[in-house]
Amino acid sequence: MIHEKAGTIVVATGLEPYDPRAMDEYGYTRFENVVTSVEFERLVNAGGPTRGELVRPTDRTLPKEIGFVQCVGSRSRRRGGEHCSNICCMNTIKSTLILKEHYPDMDIKVFYMDIRAFGKGFEALYNRSHKLGVKYLRGLPGSVEELSNGSLRVAVENMATARVEFHDLGMLVLALGLNSARCTQQLQEILGLQLTPDGFYLEAHPKLLPLQCHHRGCQEKNSGHCQHGGLCRVRHLRGRMPGRCYCPEPFHRRPDQRPDRCHARYPACRKDCCVCLQLVLLCRG
Structure with missing residues (x-):
């Protein structure tokens, strides 16, 4: 056992995403084109397995329609937790902005109970997503079925119209709650x-x-x-605390020094220069 003396302890244990296998009405264990928000982040990441190109797991093609289901494992008394995870709404809004930036013609739908954009500047991002054509439907899917071509048919009661609607999607993303x-x-x-x-x-x-x-x-x-x-x-x-506190300065490279390396390694980025922190760090040296 190791004993250390410290004047202050910062407790940062992190979080764990909800396991969607316990909520299988969305078909996560049955349909390959149903992915979690964590898996989606990996797909659109420039350092991911597809180098940032969004593809469906079944046929490796770009989905023309994509849906997001909010509060998976959150705000539920039956399964998951009753608490709101706070970051899921804005994480989905961020994902829709990324998709619209790279794929302007993609049909994006968000199924939600409430959009909780309560932080500074959050409402502006929500409105920006609306203006780009993202559709927000108030109501969570009741069932998900797979079609012959691998697409998904989602049945949802639209609370705004009080009608059951069916939406055919190429991919469904589950916005996981956090525990x-x-x-x-x-x-x-x-x-x-x-x-x-x-x-x-x-x-x-x-x-x-x-x-x-x-x-x-x-x-x-x-x-x-x-x-x-x-x-x-x-x-x-x-x-x-007495004494000095050392905070290392982040590394920044001029974007015009190695743009070829960025485009060669991450062709899906579609940026004229290294503007994201990840690429700046990877281009070091």
Whole structure:
């Protein structure tokens, strides 16, 4: 056993996505063209297996229609958790903006209960997605069937029209809810922290002391606001601890130095220069 002395502990245990196999009415275990939001992120990532090209798992072709199902494993009393995962709505909106940027003619539909765009600038992104032609349908699918060509037929009750509608989609993306990490309870017992009914760490006060726990010397970090929360905690700790705090500067390369390398390695990026942080880091050296 290793013993270390520390003046302050930052507890950042992370999250775990909901396992969609427990909610199989969406056909995740039966239909290959039903993917999770985590798998979708990997497909459209320039460093992914398809180098950023979105393809269907069945025939490796670009889907003409794609649907997103919100709150899979969240806000449910039967399966998953009753809590809202906070980041799923904006993650889907971000995905629709990426798709519309690369595939302007793609038909995109989002099936939802509520769009919770409550952060700074979130409503603007939601409106921007609307203006680009993304369709938001209030109602979650009741059933999903696979057609002969591998496409999916989704039956959903549109709450705006009070009618059952059928939508044929080339791919269906499940926006997974997020649960606390498995080690959360173990660390809670060791550090003497408190948990919310949903299994997450409880802050001292959600408004007045959002960076602190009830236990002195411990700082909790919200995974939904990683960059913002991490910087706030570093500044908070730096003011309380003696000595200097070293923060390494990020590396930035001029985009006109190695554009050929970016296009050769990531042809789906379709950018004239390295503008994303991932490509900037990969092009180093």
